[in-house]
Amino acid sequence: MTLKITSIVALTLLLTACGEEKEDLKAQKAPVVTVDVVEIKAGEVLRSIAIPGSVIPNEQVDIYSEVSGRIQRIAFKEGQSVAKGTILIQVDSDILKAQKAQLMVEQELAQKDEARKKSLYQSKGISLQDYEVAQSALADSKAKLDLLNVQISKATIRAPFSGKIGLRHVSEGAFISSSTLITSIVQENPVKIEFSVPEKYARNVKIGQVIQFKTDGDSKSYTGKVYAFEPRIDEGTRMMTVRASLPNPGGLIAGSFVSINYDMGKEENAFMVPTESIIPILKGQKVFVVRNGLVEEVPVEIGIRTPDKVQVIGNLKEGDQVLISGLLAVRPGAPVKTKLAGK
Structure with a gap:
């Protein structure tokens, strides 16, 4: 019985050793993938974003009457x-004007009464209280007449x-x-352009920055300057509202949709990589970087975009080689051969 158990153990060890040897041979025979990479360098890039916006008038108000x-x-x-x-x-203010005529008669009587009682009070013919009653009546008459004049003017x-x-x-x-809505009035020169920028760009917004925009269906480009922005981020949208203004050349209509190219200045020491190197993941984006011949996964945030490149922010340094091909064929820790793109 002991001999039988010993034999089984020996056979198991032998099979395990053979399996490990096969795996080692398989690993040795697996070809090393060659991938195209770009070497990232810190540089200066224009901080420009494309966002939608709307044309709004310089002033706009609905006209209502303050009197019926x-x-x-x-x-x-x-x-x-x-x-x-x-x-x-x-x-029509005829009734108000008639009321005004009546009040003017009452005010004239109140003035005469106040003057007469003032004379009597000075000669001690009446008490101070009687004189103050006359003064109060005159003041009340004047106040009512002032109110009626305001209503007539409105x-x-x-x-x-x-x-x-x-x-x-x-x-x-x-x-x-x-x-009752009567009409509306709009001041359309100058005009304003209203748009919102994402929270991550909010600190870069400055008064005087230039925006270029086009209206829907029009190839003509317009230029405006930022003159104001909200001092807080909207908690619901995580965006900040910005307004620019410009003289209206005549083709801008309030309410129109516009496509904006917002020049937010220059970004120093930015790492730009080709768009195809960005890999979407559940909580953001990542890139594959080759360091010491092995693939590493680096989570990144996206910054400025250009037509073919995007700024990446993360645990990267100048000289890192970022994969732009073979992204589906590699995994973190895998050895690769690299080929600089364009060479």
Whole structure:
């Protein structure tokens, strides 16, 4: 029995040794993959990103009446350009003017009463309290008249700024209230371009930076300058809103979609690699780097993009060789032969 067990153990050891020998032979016979690589070098690159945006007017407001009443006169035409202060709508104010006439009579009586009681008070004919009642009545009359003058002035609706009138939503004779939309006015020169940049670029946004953009369906290129941006990142989108402005040459319409090329200055000591070297992974991107003849996996973040290259940020140093071919045929730790791209 002992002899039988000894034989089994010996046979097992022999088979194991043979298997390991076969694996060693197989490893020795496996060909070493030759891969194309690029040697990364730190350099200067223009920090430019492509993002969408919209044209918005310099000023825009919907016109409502602050007083209720019937429209006596509409003094504008749809699409008309108007100057600041131009009369747009005249609301009927006849009742208000009648109330004003009544108040003016009451104020005149209050002034006479106050003057008479002042004289009586000075001659000690009445008490101070009686004189103060007359003063209060006069002040109240003046306040009511001032309020009525304001209401009468608001019956005349004027353009709040120079611009172009939109479509009309009311007619002469219509009764309007403070919730009735009359029209809109837009100031379209200059115009603004509004867009959002990702959080990782937010610290690079500066006043005075130049943007180049094109409108949908138009090959003409326009240039604007950044003049303002939000001081915080939107927590929902992780983006920061930026605005640029430019004189309107006449072809830019508020609300239009634009494709923007945003020049954010220069990036110093940037590592740029071909786009095909980037490997998407679950939590970002990675590249394969050859060090000492072996493949290493390096997680990276993506920075500036150009038509054929992309900036990589990670545990990389100048002189590292990044794989641009054979990405599916290698694995970390595998030995490879390298061939510099273009040679």
